[in-house]
Amino acid sequence: MSGFENIAAVLKARSGLSLGLDKAYLVQARLEPILKKRALSSLALLADRLRLDPALEREVVEAMTTNETLFFRDGRPFDHLRDVMLPRLHATRPRGMPLRIWSAAASTGQEAYSLAMLVSEMGPALAGRAVEIVGTDIAREPLQRGEQGLYTQFEVQRGLPARLLVKYFTKEDGGWRINRQLRDMVRFREWNLLSDLSGLGRFDVIFCRNVLIYFDQATKARTLEAASRLLSPEGAIYLGAAETILGMNVGLSPAAGGHGIFQRNAPAGAAATTG
Numbered sequence: 001m002s003g004f005e006n007i008a009a010v011l012k013a014r015s016g017l018s019l020g021l022d023k024a025y026l027v028q029a030r031l032e033p034i035l036k037k038r039a040l041s042s043l044a045l046l047a048d049r050l051r052l053d054p055a056l057e058r059e060v061v062e063a064m065t066t067n068e069t070l071f072f073r074d075g076r077p078f079d080h081l082r083d084v085m086l087p088r089l090h091a092t093r094p095r096g097m098p099l100r101i102w103s104a105a106a107s108t109g110q111e112a113y114s115l116a117m118l119v120s121e122m123g124p125a126l127a128g129r130a131v132e133i134v135g136t137d138i139a140r141e142p143l144q145r146g147e148q149g150l151y152t153q154f155e156v157q158r159g160l161p162a163r164l165l166v167k168y169f170t171k172e173d174g175g176w177r178i179n180r181q182l183r184d185m186v187r188f189r190e191w192n193l194l195s196d197l198s199g200l201g202r203f204d205v206i207f208c209r210n211v212l213i214y215f216d217q218a219t220k221a222r223t224l225e226a227a228s229r230l231l232s233p234e235g236a237i238y239l240g241a242a243e244t245i246l247g248m249n250v251g252l253s254p255a256a257g258g259h260g261i262f263q264r265n266a267p268a269g270a271a272a273t274t275g
């Protein structure tokens with residue numbers, strides 16, 4: 001196996017990232033800083049080291065993740081959540097029982113904080129019901145940025161309405177910090193989607209967006225199936241705009257009224273629940 005193939009195999013096993021030979025340039029470019037730092041002259045040498053050095057393996061995985069994200073990305077899933085899903089969950093759930101939302105590939109936290117702002121803006125429509133938001137990602141550095149809740153001028157100009165910027169952020173040296181109340185609604189945890197997910201608990205809403213696109217079909221199906229096992233029967237899983245479950249038998253069906261939104265199939269013998 002070449003250095004590239006070795007590294008691609010490690011990345012696939014460790015993070016699900018599926019890389020064809022056409023991505024050799026990308027691997028070389030992303031890993032160049034690591035090669036330099038460690039004075040390694042080739043990917044083959046790096047691949048040899050990986051097996052013996054878990055810290056290096058993590059560094060390589062993190063370097064290869066794509067952390068691109070923005071506030072209220074794609075808009076429509078957030079509209080559906082605000083107008084359909086959360087009002088429905090709130091109406092059917094016993095009083096006092098919190099709702100739980102998972103941002104399953106949270107990156108630097110914009111998705112999780114968009115969810116927190118959306119919930120906060122719903123105010124009386126949720127009648128004080130507690131909503132817990134959990135943001136997870138395999139990559140530690142982006143998550144740490146999410147925890148800090150400090151965003152650059154460029155980042156707050158991407159997707160975030162000016163009204164919400166003024167309402168929920170404070171200008172500081174180095175950017176805009178999201179306020180304490182919203183930070184307290186969100187908990188960030190390092191979690192690999194390929195690992196056992198059961199420790200995360202149950203969720204009413206799962207945003208699993210723009211991560212499955214990096215996986216091959218089998219890994220995608222396995223991950224979706226594992227994630228949907230955490231979903232409450234009335235809840236929904238929201239995928240990214242370019243993601244689909246077409247051709248996958250993962251126990252999910254499209255929810256009415258929303259593209260890329262899926263609900264768990266009713267158990268055999270029960271009436272269908274989508275709609």
Ligand SMILES: C[S@@+](CC[C@H](N)C(=O)[O-])C[C@H]1O[C@@H](n2cnc3c(N)ncnc32)[C@H](O)[C@@H]1O
Nearest residue numbers: 015065069105107137138139192193209210211
């Ligand atoms: C493009 S970002 C998506 C961020 C956000 N969900 C959005 O749609 O804007 C993809 C994220 O998936 C994370 N990721 C990749 N493989 C993962 C895995 N196996 N487990 C958990 N997170 C993973 C990456 O670290 C990256 O932060």
